[in-house]
Amino acid sequence: MHSSTQKTLIIACGALAKEILAVKEAMALTDGVFDLKCLPAGYHNYPNKIVPGLEKIINENGDNYDRILIGYGDCGTGGGLDRMMEKYPKTERLPGAHCYAFYAGLPEFDAMMEEELGSFFLTDYLVRHFETLIVKGFGIDRYPNLKAIYFEHYKRLVYISQAPSDELIAEARKAADFLGLAFEHRPVGYGELASYIAQLAPKETADV
Amino acid sequence: MSDSEDDIILKDLNDADLVAQMHDDLYDGMADEVKEGTQILLGRGWDANNVLAEALVEGMRIVGIDFRDGILFVPEVLQCAGAMKGGMELLRPILAESENAASTGKYVIGTVKGDIHDIGKNLVGMMLEGAGFEVIDLGINNPVENYLEAIDKHQPSILGMSALLTTTMPYMGVVIEELDKRGILKELPVMVGGAPLNQEFADAINAHTYGRDAAMSAELAKTIVGKNR
Numbered sequence: 242m243h244s245s246t247q248k249t250l251i252i253a254c255g256a257l258a259k260e261i262l263a264v265k266e267a268m269a270l271t272d273g274v275f276d277l278k279c280l281p282a283g284y285h286n287y288p289n290k291i292v293p294g295l296e297k298i299i300n301e302n303g304d305n306y307d308r309i310l311i312g313y314g315d316c317g318t319g320g321g322l323d324r325m326m327e328k329y330p331k332t333e334r335l336p337g338a339h340c341y342a343f344y345a346g347l348p349e350f351d352a353m354m355e356e357e358l359g360s361f362f363l364t365d366y367l368v369r370h371f372e373t374l375i376v377k378g379f380g381i382d383r384y385p386n387l388k389a390i391y392f393e394h395y396k397r398l399v400y401i402s403q404a405p406s407d408e409l410i411a412e413a414r415k416a417a418d419f420l421g422l423a424f425e426h427r428p429v430g431y432g433e434l435a436s437y438i439a440q441l442a443p444k445e446t447a448d449v
Numbered sequence: 450m451s452d453s454e455d456d457i458i459l460k461d462l463n464d465a466d467l468v469a470q471m472h473d474d475l476y477d478g479m480a481d482e483v484k485e486g487t488q489i490l491l492g493r494g495w496d497a498n499n500v501l502a503e504a505l506v507e508g509m510r511i512v513g514i515d516f517r518d519g520i521l522f523v524p525e526v527l528q529c530a531g532a533m534k535g536g537m538e539l540l541r542p543i544l545a546e547s548e549n550a551a552s553t554g555k556y557v558i559g560t561v562k563g564d565i566h567d568i569g570k571n572l573v574g575m576m577l578e579g580a581g582f583e584v585i586d587l588g589i590n591n592p593v594e595n596y597l598e599a600i601d602k603h604q605p606s607i608l609g610m611s612a613l614l615t616t617t618m619p620y621m622g623v624v625i626e627e628l629d630k631r632g633i634l635k636e637l638p639v640m641v642g643g644a645p646l647n648q649e650f651a652d653a654i655n656a657h658t659y660g661r662d663a664a665m666s667a668e669l670a671k672t673i674v675g676k677n678r
């Protein structure tokens with residue numbers, strides 16, 4: 242028997258919102274199996290905002306839930322997220338250092354880095370928001386000279402896709418061209434994010 | 450340069466105003482103006498060391514504070530660094546030739562194995578140079594062997610390591626342990642830095658000093674070699 246009375250809150254990085262809902266739909270999970278709250282995806286570039294942001298939501302909402310799933314990896318908090326979670330026994334987080342690792346699978350991610358350390362990864366989300374987050378976010382639009390400074394040591398762009406369309410693949414390839422990197426596409430799907438959400442499924446549908 | 454009427458003519462400013470203007474220009478990442486200011490101060494007989502310390506390093510220290518406080522982000526800081534570099538290129542040959550070129554010390558710095566983030570490391574290297582260190586930059590992705598080889602070859606007064614990934618931070622501990630095993634650690638202070646680090650982590654891996662930002666790291670490095678006022 243799964244405990245349908247258990248109330249779960251997922252607090253995730255905004256960059257995972259669409260994907261979490263896609264997994265939910267693919268698993269045919271009913272509405273109400275979890276509530277979802279997100280922090281701005283832009284926190285990616287300001288990791289010291291992540292822990293306080295999460296803690297605020299936990300403090301405001303935690304009492305209403307039995308379980309809180311944190312939709313982040315360590316994400317550059319330098320272990321700070323794990324230290325914060327020790328204070329809140331209801332919380333658990335996604336495995337690994339960041340979304341690239343849990344989408345690809347931890348050993349697979351390490352293998353890609355082993356293969357070519359100069360790899361820059363794009364997920365569906367980053368392909369969709371490449372212009373805003375990478376080109377504008379890193380000021381390459383304002384200062385074109387920065388492209389070479391950022392990517393001097395990079396050799397290839399690896400698009401680790403969740404639900405790739407021809408359009409997304411073309412966009413990713415364009416991004417690689419823009420950065421002057423070789424392009425590779427590896428369809429990895431939702432990886433550990435899917436297993437993570439699957440825990441919430443009633444037993445019969447858990448392995449959809 | 451535009452010839453708009455509010456354009457400031459750098460050479461018409463007195464020394465104090467010019468230095469203040471150079472801080473502003475550095476903050477705005479205006480490389481040509483910073484170079485011009487450097488040239489003017491040298492032309493007025495300023496010692497290259499003072500131009501470096503008062504105009505460039507001080508300007509970059511201000512930039513560092515606003516970066517720490519979230520007012521400036523990476524792209525702006527990089528433009529500032531570019532501007533400072535321009536000024537430093539003019540000063541470097543003069544500094545190298547000058548009589549009192551006594552270096553503050555040798556500093557070997559590198560990003561650790563598995564990590565190719567290098568912006569922070571480069572900035573620290575620049576501020577160290579500004580503080581008079583001879584900086585030996587090992588670049589990115591350095592296994593322990595690279596550090597050992599560089600220590601052997603250059604006999605530095607300080608070793609610095611940078612890491613930006615949670616997964617590469619622990620490697621700093623590996624290097625420090627190896628230095629300890631070889632009896633090098635008791636003579637060589639190791640500084641560590643990178644955004645995900647903190648003092649507790651530095652203590653846990655037995656690092657000598659944690660450097661939160663570039664300006665502070667340069668000051669700490671001077672203190673370590675006993676060259677701080």
Ligand code: B12
Binds near residue numbers: 317513564572615662
């Ligand atoms: C810029 C950046 C990049 C640039 C790097 C360009 C370059 N040439 O270095 C690009 C866009 C290429 C990049 C790539 C990646 N990045 Co990145 N990146 C950042 C970002 C936004 C800023 C880092 C930075 O340069 N800061 C500016 C400098 C000035 O600050 P700093 O490095 O902290 O250095 C200061 C101090 O720390 C100190 N210091 C630093 N080093 C040293 C050394 C010594 C000895 C001392 C004393 C002091 C000191 O002084 C410096 C100056 O004040 C951080 C997030 C963040 N805000 O930290 C993510 C971040 C580090 N990246 C991250 C990730 C995941 C990646 C990628 C995997 C992403 C991808 N899509 O593929 C790749 C790496 C792939 C690979 N093969 O390794 C994560 C790491 C997560 C984790 N769990 O570890 C972060 C934290 C973002 C996040 N929240 O997820 N990245």
